[in-house]
Amino acid sequence: MDALKAIKERRSIRDFNEQGIPKGVIEDIIDCARLAPSANNIQPWEFVVITDRDLRKRIADITDYGKFIATSPVCIIIFCKETKYYLEDGSAATENILIAAKAYGLGTCWVAGDKKPYASQINELVNIPLKFKLVSLIALGYPKEEAKPHGKKALKEVIHWEKYQ
């Protein structure tokens, strides 16, 4: 699948088949994440891949709007060292994961991490020092549900040539 198609057809998926994902595919998706741009090329990120069912259930229980992590075969957690632009950098890496996964026919949903009161609990659960900030958790798996209609603003509503108005 080409990049434009993957970007245009990606939608959040919250219902997954139980089918596992080959390790090589997961590694290639993380490879796409680590190639994301970052301020001063600091690459502040660390990616923790969770496949263990019990651990995913515990993660799901900690989140408020990420309960479906319990039933996604994989959860990728993105942490960043607390640099000035950690959130932008970690978000760029997160988006690369969503797009790369779509290109592999996989579904994803970005679950909030940064600013959430449960962030430090996720650090503790996966044994990563608190100097790493939780940016996002990504549920990953082969989609069971059909992607919902996108409900996006039209291009003409958001594009401005030369001036806002």
Ligand SMILES: Cc1cc2nc3c(=O)[nH]c(=O)nc-3n(C[C@H](O)[C@H](O)[C@H](O)COP(=O)(O)O)c2cc1C
């Ligand atoms: C920063 C951020 C945090 C999000 N957190 C959650 C979340 O906690 N739970 C969830 O179900 N979806 C979460 N989402 C997914 C959004 O709900 C979703 O992207 C949005 O509704 C647009 O739908 P689409 O992804 O299908 O285009 C998050 C997305 C972003 C960018």
